[in-house]
Every structure is written in structure tokens, then in C-alpha cells.
Amino acid sequence: MTKHYAPPWPCPSCARGALKIVPNSLVSKERARSRSARDHEKWDPDWIEYIFTAWLKCNSCGEEVVASGVGGVEPGYDQEEGMTWEDYFAPRLLCSTPDMFFIPPKCPDEVSKKLRAAFTVFWSDQGAAATRIRVALELLLNHLGVKKRRKDRSGKLVDLSLHARIEEFARRDAKLGGQLMALKWLGNTGSHEGRVTKEDLLDAFEIMEHALAELIERRSEKVAELAKRLTLRHREKHK
Secondary structure (H helix, E strand, O other), rough: OOOOOOOOOOOOOOOOOEHHHHHHHEEEEEEEHHHHHHOOOOOHHHHHHEEEEEEEEEEEOOOOOEEEEEEHHHHHEEEOEEEEEEEEEEEEEEEEOOOOOOOOOOHHHHHHHHHHHHHHHHHOOOOHHHHHHHHHHHHHHOOOOOEEEEEEOOEEEEEEOOHHHHHHHHHOOHHHHHHHHHHHHHHHHHHHOOOOOHHHHHHHHHHHHHHHHOOOOOOOHHHHHHHHHHHHHHHHOOO
């Protein structure tokens, strides 16, 4: 973000419009430790640290969202002035939080809730977001009827790990099973306090969006049926 621009995040209310920064609404303050560092002989502008708040507004329904977070200064370039220093701002909280991808209306509520919990902490705690994706994945497998237990060699019922359940699902759909396994590995990293980046999460959201489209909306099946019907209606005309 800058003082005049925010990425076009989807509106958390109507989901149709995009959030735009309200002109002159971003207010930033330099942090105390940043101000103190200015006396250091090696001080440079990229040492500057900000905290900020700003208002965003949907360009469709008018819903307003408040953003808060941190910021700093990074080098830029101006054709007339040459190198410049430009302020940037990184949200740590958006209230209300927009969906990071489209969740199908028929998605089970428990899966939707966990995904939205991941969206909420995406800005501030990437590890926690990864863990919530992992839980959403387990709930999705429950919805799909993937078994949770099986008998061991002694005939006793034992709980299946998420890894084993995904392997069970992969017998139905090997390609999608491999994609779900990637979400599980990311969730493991988040659960064990490993480093998870925002880029990792954005990749995971894209995988989950695709999985929901295939498993809940059955998009590929619908498109295949549309193509079949279209072929039957028009193929005879060109023989």
C-alpha cells in the first residue's frame, strides 16, 4: 500500500466490488525506536519504521473497512529527480477481512469458517493461517466422506493421520490428491512454527480455491457436460 493506493481486495460485504483507499484517510506515525535511531551516524532512510491506519471503501456497495499495520521507506525512481525514497505500508489487520478467494455457496460452513479464520490472520501470523488451512482441509475430507479410521493388523480400529486420509482420497483422484498433500505439508510447517511466507499462503489459497471448485462445484464435470451438449447440438449441422 501507499498513501494513495491499495490493492483491489474484494469487498467483505458484497464480494462484487473492490476496496479502494479513501483519499487522505491514511495516517502514519514514526515509531519511537525509529525516531531514536536517527541520531546514529550510519542512519539511512530505510531505517524508518511507521505504524498506520487507513480507511478503504467498496466501489460497489460502499462498505468501509479499516486497515492498520506497519510501514517503512524504500528506494524508488523518478524520471526527473532520479532516485527517491518512498513510503510503503503493509497491513497487519483488516476489519472486516475480505475473502482471499471465492468460496462456493455450497461449501460446508465449517470449512468456510476455518478458511475465513485463515484470511483474518493472513496479515499478522502466517504460521497460524497455514494451520487453519490444514484444519479446513481435514474438514473438507470429512465432508467428502474420506474415512477417518481403519483396522490395524490386530483388527483394532485406529485413527488415520491426515497424510493417510489424503492418500485414501488420492485413490479417487490422484492429481487433486497430490495438490491437497501440498496443503498438508504447508500446514505441518505452520503447526511446528516453521517459516511460512505470504507467498506460500497465496499459493495455498489458489490450490484450495481450485479444490473447492472441483469438489464442491464440480466445475470440470459441468464444463465437460456443457461441451458434450454443445457438440451434440451442432456437430450434425456440419456433416
